[in-house]
Amino acid sequence: MRAFEYARPTSVDDAVRLVAERPDAGFIAGGTDLLNLMKDGARAHDRLIDVNALPLADVVERDGVVRIGALARMREVAEHPAVRRAAPVVSEALLNSASPQVRNMAAIGGNLLQRTRCGYFRDAGSPCNKRVPGSGCPALEGQNRAHAILGVSDQCIAVHPSDLAVSLLAVDATVLTQGPEGARRIPMGEFHVVPGATPDRENALEHGELIVGVEIPITPMAATSRYLKLRDRATFEFAVVAVAAALEMNGNVVRDVRLTFGGVATKPWRSPEAEAALRGRPLTGDTIAAAGQALVRGAVTREHNAFKADLVQRALDGHLRDLGGVQ
Numbered sequence: 023m024r025a026f027e028y029a030r031p032t033s034v035d036d037a038v039r040l041v042a043e044r045p046d047a048g049f050i051a052g053g054t055d056l057l058n059l060m061k062d063g064a065r066a067h068d069r070l071i072d073v074n075a076l077p078l079a080d081v082v083e084r085d086g087v088v089r090i091g092a093l094a095r096m097r098e099v100a101e102h103p104a105v106r107r108a109a110p111v112v113s114e115a116l117l118n119s120a121s122p123q124v125r126n127m128a129a130i131g132g133n134l135l136q137r138t139r140c141g142y143f144r145d146a147g148s149p150c151n152k153r154v155p156g157s158g159c160p161a162l163e164g165q166n167r168a169h170a171i172l173g174v175s176d177q178c179i180a181v182h183p184s185d186l187a188v189s190l191l192a193v194d195a196t197v198l199t200q201g202p203e204g205a206r207r208i209p210m211g212e213f214h215v216v217p218g219a220t221p222d223r224e225n226a227l228e229h230g231e232l233i234v235g236v237e238i239p240i241t242p243m244a245a246t247s248r249y250l251k252l253r254d255r256a257t258f259e260f261a262v263v264a265v266a267a268a269l270e271m272n273g274n275v276v277r278d279v280r281l282t283f284g285g286v287a288t289k290p291w292r293s294p295e296a297e298a299a300l301r302g303r304p305l306t307g308d309t310i311a312a313a314g315q316a317l318v319r320g321a322v323t324r325e326h327n328a329f330k331a332d333l334v335q336r337a338l339d340g341h342l343r344d345l346g347g348v349q
């Protein structure tokens with residue numbers, strides 16, 4: 023592991039300045055992903071700014087939102103009564119993430135910035151366009167069972183790994199940041215980006231910009247939201263397919279719906295097409311099937327991950343039937 027400077031400032035302004043002034047500097051909070059990447063040689067920093075002394079760990083409900091500090095730990099947020107009441111999907115996504123040890127340690131801001139689990143990305147000896155731009159993507163023709171079928175490019179097909187991000191997208195959350203240019207509010211739908219020709223860029227943050235919190239608006243629909251995660255083993259495992267759904271019904275007709283997906287896309291994936299197939303229609307096996315077909319219409323599958331196109335439709339079907347009480 024490369025040697026690095028370390029500092030633990032007590033103000034957000036100092037933390038931002040210490041990273042912004044050095045191109046290879048970075049923030050560290052829980053460190054549950056970053057330290058592994060640094061030990062594996064998949065990521066290098068010459069300065070780490072520990073943000074754990076910053077006053078960013080509170081979870082507060084006020085003025086129609088639940089505001090979660092970026093340093094709140096996954097377990098605290100999952101168990102917080104305001105989060106469970108306003109957005110059960112967020113609590114469920116967190117409880118289905120990682121292991122109890124990691125949930126005690128990992129911070130909310132870092133969770134949104136965790137890197138893909140693509141094995142080629144984490145192996146410093148492999149080419150990888152995300153780690154070394156222009157070096158190639160062995161996953162295109164190689165081991166791609168865990169890889170994405172939506173939002174892919176010919177440069178990268180890596181899945182975004184965060185369950186939390188998928189759940190926050192389903193409830194229209196906003197990411198709050200502080201950077202060298204000041205404060206920003208970034209809608210979750212604009213925070214993560216697809217790889218395109220620049221797979222090394224994964225989100226809207228500028229260098230030195232720090233996530234300081236996340237805001238969840240309190241709405242009737244978010245209060246109905248639920249998370250379903252399918253994975254290869256029952257714990258400490260990433261999603262093969264995940265569905266976050268929020269549903270507002272008028273009798274048996276869908277008044278409004280929000281559908282987001284994990285495990286199948288290069289970023290937390292919302293499907294307006296699938297939502298449109300349900301909105302204003304009765305919730306039935308047929309309309310749910312139409313939503314599933316709309317979801318995967320643009321999917322690009324590869325040798326080992328084609329099963330995901332079918333699995334995600336089955337997951338959507340089961341999840342919406344449970345949520346809407348459809349037999």
Ligand code: SF4
Nearest residue numbers: 140142150159178179
């Ligand atoms: Fe790298 Fe993306 Fe290809 Fe994985 S899928 S090897 S992360 S470029």
